[in-house]
Every structure is written in C-alpha cells, then in structure tokens.
Amino acid sequence: MSVQEGSGIGTVTSGGGTIAAVSSGSGGAVAVIRISGPAAGPAVRALAGRLPEPRRAALARLRNPGDGELLDEGLVLWFPGPRSATGEDMAELQIHGGRAVVTAVLAALFALPGLRPAEPGEFTRRAFLNGRMDLTQAEGLADLIAAETEGQRRLAFAHAFGHLGQRVEEWRRRLIRAMALIEAGIDFAEEDDVPAEARALARPEVTALLAELQAALADRRGAMVREGALVAIAGVPNAGKSSLLNALAARDVAIVSDEPGTTRDVLEVALDLGGHKVTLVDTAGLRMAEGKVEAEGIRRARARIAEADLVLWVHDAAGGPPPVERPEIEAEGAELWLVANKLDAPSAAAPMGSGWAGQSFSVSAKFGTGLDALTEAVGAFVAERARGSEHPALIRERHRASAAEAAGRLGFALDRWDHLDDELMAEELRLAGRALGRMTGAIGVEDLLDVVFREFCIGK
Numbered sequence: 001m002s003v004q005e006g007s008g009i010g011t012v013t014s015g016g017g018t019i020a021a022v023s024s025g026s027g028g029a030v031a032v033i034r035i036s037g038p039a040a041g042p043a044v045r046a047l048a049g050r051l052p053e054p055r056r057a058a059l060a061r062l063r064n065p066g067d068g069e070l071l072d073e074g075l076v077l078w079f080p081g082p083r084s085a086t087g088e089d090m091a092e093l094q095i096h097g098g099r100a101v102v103t104a105v106l107a108a109l110f111a112l113p114g115l116r117p118a119e120p121g122e123f124t125r126r127a128f129l130n131g132r133m134d135l136t137q138a139e140g141l142a143d144l145i146a147a148e149t150e151g152q153r154r155l156a157f158a159h160a161f162g163h164l165g166q167r168v169e170e171w172r173r174r175l176i177r178a179m180a181l182i183e184a185g186i187d188f189a190e191e192d193d194v195p196a197e198a199r200a201l202a203r204p205e206v207t208a209l210l211a212e213l214q215a216a217l218a219d220r221r222g223a224m225v226r227e228g229a230l231v232a233i234a235g236v237p238n239a240g241k242s243s244l245l246n247a248l249a250a251r252d253v254a255i256v257s258d259e260p261g262t263t264r265d266v267l268e269v270a271l272d273l274g275g276h277k278v279t280l281v282d283t284a285g286l287r288m289a290e291g292k293v294e295a296e297g298i299r300r301a302r303a304r305i306a307e308a309d310l311v312l313w314v315h316d317a318a319g320g321p322p323p324v325e326r327p328e329i330e331a332e333g334a335e336l337w338l339v340a341n342k343l344d345a346p347s348a349a350a351p352m353g354s355g356w357a358g359q360s361f362s363v364s365a366k367f368g369t370g371l372d373a374l375t376e377a378v379g380a381f382v383a384e385r386a387r388g389s390e391h392p393a394l395i396r397e398r399h400r401a402s403a404a405e406a407a408g409r410l411g412f413a414l415d416r417w418d419h420l421d422d423e424l425m426a427e428e429l430r431l432a433g434r435a436l437g438r439m440t441g442a443i444g445v446e447d448l449l450d451v452v453f454r455e456f457c458i459g460k
C-alpha cells in the first residue's frame with residue numbers, strides 16, 4: 001500500500017502490514033521489541049509457542065521458528081486491538097539488550113510472512129490514523145521524547161495528554177454551534193425574523209471565540225519554552241561579545257581576537273538556565289561594514305537580533321561611558337539590557353547604567369567577574385516570561401498558522417456581521433472550523449503527516 005493523495009484519513013497509510021522495531025534506546029540491559037499489525041499475534045505464537053493473556057507479562061523462551069534454535073528468554077506482552085497503543089493488535093518482547101540477541105530476534109520476526117521493519121514514527125502514525133491520539137498529542141509525544149529541560153518536559157507532557165487537542169475541539173464545538181444557528185437562519189429564510197434572530201444569537205459566541213484565539217496567539221510562551229528563549233548578544237565591534245558568549249557558555253565556542261569585525265556568522269549555543277532552555281546568540285559587531293562579507297554578517301546579525309526575547313548590548317567600558325542614546329536595534333517585544341564589559345581594564349569607566357537599558361551589568365568577560373549576577377538575571381527573566389497559571393495553547397508554528405487563519409475568518413465575519421449573506425457567513429465560519437480542525441488532524445491533514453511523523457525515530 002502507498003500514501004493515497006487526496007483521500008480521507010481512514011485510507012491513508014504509510015505502508016500496511018505488520019511492523020516491528022526495537023523501541024527501547026540502544027545499549028540498555030533490556031531491549032523492548034514492539035510489534036503492531038494483524039500478524040502480531042501469529043508472530044508471538046511462532047516465537048514464544050503461545051499467546052499470553054492480554055496485558056499480562058509472561059516469561060517465555062523465544063525460538064527461531066525456522067530451525068527451532070533457542071534465541072533468548074524474556075517477557076512477552078500481548079495487547080489485542082483496538083485497545084492498544086496503535087489501535088491494532090500489538091505485542092512487546094522484552095529481551096536481553098545485547099546486540100546479537102536483538103539482531104537474532106528481529107531476523108526471526110522479519111522472516112515471518114507479513115512482518116517488516118517499522119519506519120520512523122510509524123507506531124505513532126498508526127495510533128493517529130486509528131484515532132488513538134490526535135495530531136497535537138503525537139507532536140507532544142515527539143517533544144516529550146526530545147525534551148531537554150524541565151520546562152520543555154512539562155509543556156510536552158501536557159500536550160501529549162491532549163491539552164491543545166481538547167481546547168481546539170472545544171473551540172470547534174462552539175463554532176459548529178454558532179454555524180448551526182446561522183444555518184437554521186438559512187432554512188427559515190422565508191420567515192423574515194428568524195435569520196436576524198439566529199444571527200444575533202450566534203454573535204456573542206463568535207466574538208468570544210475570536211477573543212480566545214487572539215489571546216492564545218498573543219501568548220508566545222509556547223514557542224519560547226519549546227525552542228528556548230532567544231538571548232542575542234549585540235554591540236559594536238570588539239566590545240567583547242564573543243568573549244561574553246564563551247564565558248557564559250563556559251566553552252570556547254566563538255573566535256575572540258583584537259581585530260574588529262572578527263565574528264561574521266551568527267553563532268548559537270543552547271544553555272539550560274534553571275530548567276529553561278536558552279539559546280544564546282553571538283553576532284557580528286554592528287557598524288558600517290568594511291566589506292561584502294562583513295556586510296552580510298551584519299545583515300544576519302540584525303535578522304537574528306530582531307527575533308530575540310532579550311538583547312544584551314555589550315559595551316566596551318574601557319572606551320568610555322555607555323551610549324546615552326538607545327542603540328539602534330530592531331527587536332520588537334524584546335528587552336534590551338546593558339552589559340558594560342572590560343571592567344578589569346585600568347581605563348574602564350566606573351560602573352553605570354543607562355536610561356534606555358532595562359537592566360545594567362558590569363562584567364569582565366575575560367576574567368569572569370560579574371557573570372553570576374548576569375546569568376542569574378537572564379535565568380529569572382526567562383522564568384518570568386515562561387510563567388503562567390496555564391500551559392500556553394499554541395506551541396508550534398503550525399498551530400499558530402491554523403489559529404491565525406481561524407481568527408482571520410472570524411474577524412472577517414464579525415466585521416460584516418449585519419451585511420454578509422447567510423451562505424457566505426456560514427462559509428466563513430466553516431473555513432474557520434476547518435483551520436482549527438487541521439490543528440488536531442480532524443480535517444484534511446494528509447499533507448501534514450509526513451512532516452509531523454518525520455520527527456520520530458524508529459520504534460516510536
């Protein structure tokens with residue numbers, strides 16, 4: 001079977017048959033082999049001699065069905081569909097983790113009719129196609145597996161267990177209710193008063209929905225927690241930006257030299273500050289470029305700085321007091337802090353702040369002075385931005401695009417509430433609902449599946 005373009009979800013498969021793969025990480029003492037599909041039961045019988053009771057671990061000797069050779073002894077679990085993780089018949093073999101054992105058991109499985117190695121993410125993909133989880137849960141699961149910080153783990157966990165999916169479904173239910181009212185209006189178009197009344201009833205619901213979508217879109221914490229807060233180091237050439245990056249990362253990441261214009265490319269380092277992921281970015285010194293390469297470096301620097309949550313403006317204190325005017329950088333919604341560097345230099349100006357700076361620090365990147373206070377403040381800033389009583393709804397660009405489209409349609413409809421004819425109104429709301437449905441995968445997502453499931457590794 002192959003992917004059938006343009007068909008409904010139910011007929012989309014990434015390849016049929018029964019799949020098997022190691023789903024535990026490599027190198028452990030125990031390896032877990034998962035099998036999913038119609039031949040899972042026969043495969044267990046072929047290797048273990050019998051099918052254990054559903055959902056109960058049973059100790060069994062595993063033999064090669066070809067020649068009867070004993071391969072290993074391990075635990076066998078049997079999960080008949082549809083009450084299994086993928087919705088299909090599934091089995092798990094927990095065997096010794098040695099490479100030769102795993103290879104031999106997999107070889108014996110793949111020699112059976114109908115069994116083949118699983119593609120990356122194929123178990124999760126089958127779970128989605130069989131309605132065991134929605135697309136946002138699958139994404140949450142991918143994020144959970146990839147989570148590096150405590151903040152990422154918490155957010156991914158909420159999503160894996162349906163946080164966004166439930167909200168979107170609730171939005172969609174309310175939209176359908178509003179649509180039903182307007183469609184009722186269409187049916188009664190003969191009787192003059194009904195349409196106007198039905199539409200009036202739907203309006204507060206659509207207004208409330210739009211406000212909720214806009215609030216979710218305004219909340220940027222999701223991307224910040226998942227991708228990490230972006231902290232850009234900016235300043236004029238030779239201020240000590242690369243030295244600061246190296247000092248904060250405690251690694252020799254960037255080239256430092258007394259030559260102005262040393263850094264040309266954008267350099268990024270990921271840090272875990274108090275359980276929050278922070279991406280620290282070193283950029284080219286900002287000035288009138290002297291050559292094509294430097295000009296390109298400065299262009300890239302400005303582009304990345306524009307995306308930052310926090311900009312650290314590094315100032316060379318050995319060269320005099322910090323600028324009185326706010327440095328010219330474009331970073332919408334970002335905080336701008338002053339980091340006066342080279343505190344150790346004999347000519348360094350006495351520590352002082354600046355009117356435009358949200359916070360000011362005096363440091364010596366070279367000798368590590370004052371860096372603890374800076375690190376602590378950045379950690380506190382990120383923690384503050386990530387805080388909220390509730391998890392943010394929208395995590396990925398994909399979610400934002402859907403929510404923005406839905407909000408756009410609702411806004412369009414509300415702007416013309418008293419003028420748009422019933423069919424057009426119903427159509428706008430229907431399209432808004434479709435945009436929301438794409439988030440959970442309830443509607444038209446064939447084109448998205450490869451993108452979403454590509455993130456997984458084999459066995460997941």
Ligand SMILES: Nc1nc2c(ncn2[C@@H]2O[C@H](COP(=O)(O)OP(=O)(O)OP(=O)(O)O)[C@@H](O)[C@H]2O)c(=O)[nH]1
Pocket residue numbers: 235236237238239240241242243244255256257258259260261262263264283284285286341342343344345363364365366367
């Ligand atoms: N004394 C002193 N020198 C420093 C300090 N930090 C950096 N420097 C020196 O300043 C010079 C420039 O440092 P870099 O880190 O390359 O500066 P930069 O801002 O990245 O420079 P560009 O990439 O060219 O824009 C080097 O000679 C560093 O050794 C400091 O805290 N104290």
Ligand SMILES: [K+]
Pocket residue numbers: 237238256257258259260261262263
């Ligand atoms: K330099």
Ligand SMILES: [Mg+2]
Pocket residue numbers: 241242243254255256262263282283284285
């Ligand atoms: Mg540099």
